[in-house]
Amino acid sequence: MDYAAVVAVEICYAVAVLVLISAGLAVIFGMMRVINLAHGEFLTLGGYAAIMSHQAGVNIYLSMLLVAPIVVAIFGILVERLIIRWLYGRLINTMLATWGLSLAMMGGMSMIFGNTTTGIATPIAGFAYGRYQLSGYNLFVIAMACAISIGLYLVLKFTRAGLIARGAMQNTEMTSAFGYSPSRVYLVTFTAGAALAGLAGGVMAPLVGLNPASGANYIAKAFITVIAGGASVVSGALASAGIFGVISQSVTLLSTPAVGEIALLVVAIILLRLLPTGITGKFFKGGV
């Protein structure tokens, strides 16, 4: 019984991590049809922002939940104005340019922070559950993932900003005819996506040893989760994170983490082959 509960938490945690790391990418892809391949580096940047500000004396929760998103959002604004906005509507070119950005950021960060691994301790202690030890921070990550999904859903569905963003996604010309500048909508959406990436990077920072190349660990999983999810931002990301998280974590528990990751990737290929427009291209059509 205890073991079942522990396994359930582990699986929820795997799903939560996927939701967390892909939320920012899902917003940018779902709303703007832009794939930000530098997403992994955005997460890493958020992680560095959290760690650096914490080491400078800021409260750990403040640095994770506030400093990291703000730093990455500011960086996102720069990137959108300098690179992305010249390439709207050219999916492959944005992918290539952001891949370049990813490499440049990786190189830049290793020049600034050095090729070493840094980290901070998790702020929440573990606790015993029956005969097993559970990590309290994992529960925090699960809670954060829930909060982000619910928050995103509410913003997109029930606020004016969300309405405009969805409108711009469906029909750019109509939106601009109504007096909303698409360029500004895109800027805000991209910044929001970057802020989410920063937040995720901050929350993940205590869990991983951070080095300039750690973005590569995130990007593939985030990318696959978003593409397999399809066009709907929240439901798509949740559905595919659910499938991938459960499968990879179950396989991991049965064998090794490496095999678990390979299982995730194999399932991704099969899923995309069967549902080429993603899960929400076939089911829950038109959802948020």
Add this chain to the structure above:
Amino acid sequence: MIAREILPSIIIGLILMFILPMMLDSYTLTVLTAYAMLALSLGFIWGFAGILCFGQAAFFGLGAYSYAIAAINFGTPWGPFFIAILVPALFAAAFGAVLFYGRLSDVYLAVVTLVMTLILFKFMNSSAGEAYKIGNARLGGYNGIPGFETLTLPWDSTEYMYDETLFYFAFGLLVLVYILLRVCLRRPFGRILVGMRENEQRAELMGYDIRLLKTIAFSMGAGIAGLAGCLFANWAEIVTPALFSLGQSAEIIIWVIVGGAGTLMGPIIGAAVLGFTKFLLGQQSMIDNTLVLGVILILAVLLLPRGIFPSLVQLWNWLTGKLPSASGDRRRRTNKRRNGSDNGSGNA
């Protein structure tokens, strides 16, 4: 007609083959040639068949690993040489058939090919230990496979090819593959591929099976990438999982886009120039290598979306007065067609 087109390539190729070793050491040149071959493989499937494969490194790595594993098991180098081409080509044919018959395209294709590369990378990285053996060859996990038999002269199996000999061999193969691809693009098969790239639906309505065509082109590209991998394995004398890495895949795409997708010469030039830049950058420690590559890719996408080589050709044509104006793509095309010398958008 074809002979007249190919003769200059052969002559220029031969001249370069003898001039280059005087300017650079043949050790660097050999690896640049392998890179150029790899770039050529992606340049063919992306630039002419319109298949953007984010995982060309997978076939490169597969070629290298197939060669190493076969060479250890057989103890002779020439069988493995062909195996290194065949294994990636067959793998790509099977994998490509699954994808193209499922009508995956652009982003989804890019994701799936990227994922495939990641799977191979993860698998090879975690394949340390006795359990992972193919015949006598241990996969060796992160450390890769060292110490396999390298290529010997075809007529003398005691004389290994290394340094200059290996460069001449690699460069000769590069010229050969280039010429074969050019001939192929002149034949109906190549023409249909380009037509398919321009308008898939139209090609299909004319009765061509684009799924089959794409699969064949994909498999050809993989075979060439495998050959590049084999050359690389012979140069490095070790194969490691880094061959499958994301960074390697990114680099191939950068070579092609900087050199010029849609041409065969562009990717070769891109690979040679950027590969050499990387060597030079590797000798200093002030600026990070990856940073420079990334910035080059961003600038190339933003400023030179057609690549160096096509831009140079356009400039040259404009300077020599072949064209009424450097701008106006449409006018240029009609002009060329009138002269009866239309090469498509560039079979250079």
